[in-house]
Amino acid sequence: MKDYEKVDGIATLRDWLLGSNYTVVLTGAGMSTESGIPDFRSSNGLWKRKDPMEVACVDALLYDYENFYQFYKARIENLMGCKPHRGYKILAQWESEGLINSIITQNVDGFHEMAGSTKVYKLHGTIHTIRCSQCSSPASLNSFLQKEYCKKCEGHLRPNVVLFGETLPQDELQIAIEEIERAELVIVIGTSLMVYPVSQLPFRANGRKVYINKEIPDHNLFDLNLKGMAGEILKEVDQIIEY
Ligand code: NAD
Numbered sequence: 001m002k003d004y005e006k007v008d009g010i011a012t013l014r015d016w017l018l019g020s021n022y023t024v025v026l027t028g029a030g031m032s033t034e035s036g037i038p039d040f041r042s043s044n045g046l047w048k049r050k051d052p053m054e055v056a057c058v059d060a061l062l063y064d065y066e067n068f069y070q071f072y073k074a075r076i077e078n079l080m081g082c083k084p085h086r087g088y089k090i091l092a093q094w095e096s097e098g099l100i101n102s103i104i105t106q107n108v109d110g111f112h113e114m115a116g117s118t119k120v121y122k123l124h125g126t127i128h129t130i131r132c133s134q135c136s137s138p139a140s141l142n143s144f145l146q147k148e149y150c151k152k153c154e155g156h157l158r159p160n161v162v163l164f165g166e167t168l169p170q171d172e173l174q175i176a177i178e179e180i181e182r183a184e185l186v187i188v189i190g191t192s193l194m195v196y197p198v199s200q201l202p203f204r205a206n207g208r209k210v211y212i213n214k215e216i217p218d219h220n221l222f223d224l225n226l227k228g229m230a231g232e233i234l235k236e237v238d239q240i241i242e243y
Pocket of ligand 1 (some may be wrong): 027028029031033039041108110124191193195212213231241
């Protein structure tokens with residue numbers, strides 16, 4: 001992308017953001033890579049080293065717990081050393097300024113809330129809390145990391161994330177659909193849009209659709225594509241907003 005095209009794109013997003021009466025942001029794993037959390041499908045994402053379909057799934061939980069446990073233990077330990085980057089803080093500030101109305105996220109890292117965003121719909125749950133995979137009793141993060149069993153039924157412990165093969169929380173999904181359909185502007189950030197049903201969500205919007213990602217597919221249905229790092233692009237847009 002030539003520089004002037006990007007400059008025009010940044011200004012266009014600023015104008016659309018300021019002109020929109022209802023703006024919804026949809027984020028994916030690419031929103032957190034600048035914080036040091038690998039995504040699933042980039043060239044250096046988790047996907048390349050280990051197939052998440054084989055470990056972040058119901059079958060692994062049931063039949064290959066050791067692999068399941070090691071995968072999530074490594075993700076939780078990595079997360080403990082990371083924090084939300086500037087782009088997250090900008091989104092939180094935009095919410096407090098009334099520029100965006102809600103955030104829908106596929107991320108399980110909790111960074112939007114940590115950065116100060118309040119209206120966040122988490123479609124894939126959270127990695128910060130733990131439950132028993134059999135009786136659903138809550139357990140501590142430390143119990144999971146120590147590979148303890150459920151104190152009530154001795155079942156395996158698991159994070160409260162949505163695994164491949166599980167359905168999304170239907171009430172959160174319903175709200176997300178309503179938010180998207182109501183939006184005059186939808187900003188999609190750092191997702192390959194390959195995981196159903198979130199992949200379909202942006203296209204339910206009647207309003208404008210913007211895609212911010214470090215890779216842009218040749219043909220897509222967005223009104224504006226901004227190729228680059230999420231945190232950098234959000235910073236560039238924020239810098240030309242006059243509060
Ligand atoms: P994905 O890995 O399929 O896609 C990430 C996209 O972000 C890719 O297109 C990549 O090119 C782009 N990207 C990477 N770094 C970027 C950056 N700095 N700026 C802009 N774009 C960047 O992830 P997904 O679409 O979110 O879906 C896969 C699943 O991954 C979800 O179910 C989610 O729960 C899970 N996941 C979550 C986390 C997290 O919570 N941080 C991390 C890894 C995976």
